Amino acid sequence: MKIRIMIVDDQALMRDGLSSILQLKEELEVVATASNGQDAFEKAREFTPDIILMDIRMPGSSGVEGTRLIHRANLPVKVLMLTTFKDTELILEALEEGASGYLLKDMATDTIVQAIKTVYSGGVVLPEDLTAQLFLDKRKTPHSDLEPVGQPVDRSLLTDREWGVLSELGKGLNNREIAEALYITEGTVKNHVSNIISKLEVRDRTQAAIYAVRHGISTTYDF
Missing domain, CATH: 3.40.50.2300 (Response regulator)
Incomplete structure (x- = not known):
């Protein structure tokens, strides 16, 4: 199709x-x-x-x-x-x-x-280097309320596995690709994504991916 x-x-x-x-x-x-x-x-x-x-x-x-x-x-x-x-x-x-x-x-x-x-297929497209620079440029503008890229985050917000899933979301991967990358099932990924969205209080997976890029999680994940 x-x-x-x-x-x-x-x-x-x-x-x-x-x-x-x-x-x-x-x-x-x-x-x-x-x-x-x-x-x-x-x-x-x-x-x-x-x-x-x-x-x-x-x-x-x-x-x-x-x-x-x-x-x-x-x-x-x-x-x-x-x-x-x-x-x-x-x-x-x-x-x-x-x-x-x-x-x-x-x-x-x-x-x-x-x-x-x-x-x-359910992924998002956020060119990683460009998006990181985008947030940095926005941060430099007057009255910007965006958090700087790479700002430390509270590790207690998510479980280790959820941080791993969020890292892959920040790379634009869909559920199937995340499952393959982390050696878990798609159903498990779907549950983790739902939990991430709820815990971070964001609207959807795109906003979760933006969070990952904004905080440098998609490139510096070491949880």
């Missing part, structure tokens, strides 16, 4: 070009395109794509607004943002609104395809 894709960008050249490239992949099917966040929301309801590749900056209704509308309507759609590294504030907003990750627009086609597959 093919992964159904919608591409959202205010530039027709970008929409058409990316659509043409992705259509060449036999595992993907581009079912719709849209030109702004509101248009994306309306077409998401009509065409029910699995994944939306959403430009973050668009006139009228941004990718952040489109993500917000889709998430709050509980549509069974996952959003992957397309952005530039200069969009730090918008990237964070999109993640807070329910986006399953982000990619830079100049990344290779194969990287985009792999990211689509990762999100489709």
Whole structure:
């Protein structure tokens, strides 16, 4: 079964070009395109794509607004943002609104395809080095309330196994991949993820993954 894709960008050249490239992949099917966040929301309801590749900056209704509308309507759609590294504030907003990750627009086609597959299978896409730098840059801005990357965390918050699962979440792995990495069952991973979300008081696995990156857990795990 093919992964159904919608591409959202205010530039027709970008929409058409990316659509043409992705259509060449036999595992993907581009079912719709849209030109702004509101248009994306309306077409998401009509065409029910699995994944939306959403430009973050668009006139009228941004990718952040489109993500917000889709998430709050509980549509069974996952959003992957397309952005530039200069969009730090918008990237964070999109993640807070329910986006399953982000990619830079100049990344290779194969990287985009792999990211689509990762999100489709339940993972998140947070380019580790870029996301760590993103949090650091945000921390340097006035009045930022973000915790610095690598700040010590209270080890009593989670069990050793849960810290291990959280570390893998921070790498963007889905449940199956985490199970393989830690030699446990998918059911066990699912239970750990639920416990992590509850104990850290975050909304979902994407927010848990952001926590892992923000605290350097995905790269310095030694619990």
